[in-house]
Amino acid sequence: MGSLILLQAQVKKEFILLRRYFFNFLGGFATLYVVFLLLFLGYRGLAAGTDMYGTGLGNLIVGYMLWIFAMTIYQDISYHLFNEAREGILEQLYMSPFGYIRVTAFRLIAGLVLNFGMAFLILMAMMLSTGRYLNLDLISLVPLIILLLVPIAGLGFILGGLQILYKRIQSILQIVQFLLVGVVVAPINLGWTVFLPGTMASHLVRQVMVEEAFITALPWTQFLMALVMAVFYLLLGLAIFKLCERRAMISGRLGQF
Amino acid sequence: MGIIIQARNISKTYPKKKERVRALQEVSFQVKKGELVGLLGPNGAGKTTMVKIIAGLVAPDQGEVEIAGYNTWKERGRTLRKLSAVLEGNRNIYWPLTVKENLNFFASLKGQPPRKVQQRIDYLISKLNLEKKVNVTARSLSRGMQQKLALAVALVVDVPVLILDEPTLGLDVESALEIREMLQDVVYQENKTVLLTTHDMRLVRAICPRVIIINQGQIVTDDRVENLLRLFEAKSYRLKLTGHLTSKQEEMISLVENAIIHNDRHNGVYIDLHLESMDSLYIILDILRENNSPIESIERQEIDLEQVFLEIVGRRRKNGQPDSFASTG
Secondary structure, three states, X not given: OHHHHHHHHHHHHHHHHHHHOHHHXXXXXXXXXXXXXXXXXXXXXXXXXXXXXXXXXXXXHHHHHHHHHHHHHHHHHXXXXXXXXXXXXXXXXXXXXXOHHHHHHHHHHHHHHHHHHHHHHHHHHHHHHHOOOOOOOHHHHHHHHHHHHHHHHHHHHHHHHHHHHHXXXXXXXXXXXXXXXXXXXXXXXXXXXXXOOOHHHHHHHHHHHOOOOOHHHOOHHHHHHHHHHHHXXXXXXXXXXXXXXXXXXXXXXXXXX | OOEEEEEEEEEEEEXXXXXXXXXXXXXXXXXXXXXXXXXXXXXXXXXHHHHHHXXXXXXOOEEEEEEOOEEOOOOHHHHHOOEEEEOOHHHOOOOOOEHHHHHHHHHHHOOOOHHHHHHHHHHHHHHOOOHHHOXXXXXXXXXXXXXXXXXXXXXOXXXXXXXXXXXXXXXXXXXXXXXXXXXXXXXXXXXOEEEEEOOOHHHHHHHOOXXXXXXXXXXXXXXXXXXXXXXXXXXXXXXXXXXXXXXXXHXXXXXXXXXXXXXEOOOEEEEEEEOOOHHHHHHHXXXXXXXXXXXXXXXXXXXXXXXXXXXXXXXXXXXXXXXXXXXXX
8 A cells, every 4th residue: 555655656756747847858859869860860871772771770760769768767766866865855765664775666667657658759750750660569568678677777776776885976877878778789699698687678579579579479488588687687786776775874875975 | 751762872983084983982862752852062073973873874883773662773664654854954855846746745755645644734834834835846945945845844744753953054033933833833732752953052942951962972961951051050150350450360360261351341350250160269269369359249140052062062072071960861
């Protein structure tokens, strides 16, 4: 019951902020769309007329959409934490009987609705602009996208924890944000890349959207690997976050920025 | 009244370069249910560390704190259902949300659905004169309004303990007065327990029956304000002279501890004396007798809390040890 109250409050807050800062949302949308157009024009210049053009374009669209997903969930943890500490609200959130991790997790879930909305709009815009229409089988896509986002959330918790402890790590946060591009577009045939957070799930999403495979047609070993990586990175992220949080409380640096 | 805050042997050090700086050393005290206690001390004395340990935000090196019987470190969730805190003044609120939205959100953060605390929210808004600002974002409020909102946020759910770090810092007289009244209501009408840190002696004098003074990480005094004032009043005298002192007399008196000579053009010469023991008074009388300097009067001095505080903290600094009159209240 208490958790539901917290979730409702987080959803309401996210919608209030969206309404209040709608032009920010539009600005973000426009920026991401323009960046995609530039990527698309570059790709068309290089690959137009080749056999792989259609598949490559599909992969570009899916990769870009997944990067937006991954980036927003990652930013929702790491940058929010920085802002909350800077604005002085972090200690209040820590004083919730639900605990900071649950408060953050529910904010992520609340934000996910908006992230899905943003990603869907950009996906539509990308498909309309390029004329490349992809398979939007939600039954297959939703669980796979969750398997992509969960390990990225784990990565966010790792960086969030380090931020609580070491404070000024914004440059690292920015670098990791761009490394996420590699994580979502990396091919799995290199072997080691399957151990990256979300790479296997991202590959499966491409199978559904570009190759038009249904979820039951995907290799179960790959699905299992995506699941294992999701659980592993989430648990690793939470463990590192708790460790950093504890050390920050011991050194008295929790709310300082 | 039962004990609701129990701090036992709290010690805390912070790392600083290669050393460790001591913030608190074996601090122990109790606060009874329904008490309003001021935690005083100079900057860097350890007050904020103490309240953050009570709020479960800083881990002590040694010792433990219990709130309503729950250990703040080992039983965090349960403890946090028993207390609210304002630790960063006007920064403890979401700046992009309005007054009402903040109150609703923080009620939920404590596990209460906003509709269940609607009456409470209306009461707090009215009591703190925030009616006209209900739909204004916190960012657009004045500092005083923001601080009042932060207090309202802490009071929005019914918890028995309220911890406040500098609740009136930087406020205008009117806002400080409203917060003062609100705190009195919280204690005397709602029977909550309030522990506040402050440098505002007027606030302490007006609302705190009991003070705990911390200096250099140790409790140097824990007593009722009226006891401290009485104690220091009994020890403070003003000797008024009809004539002037010789330079030799001035020099000798200046060597007596806690004796201050005032040469006032209108009021003549007088000596303020804070007595550690009666010896100081006899020494000064001997010095005055040497030149037959006539004494017009010897009066017991009115003393305010600020002087008491400075005396206690100043003496602790000189001695490096807790005062002999430190007691548990």
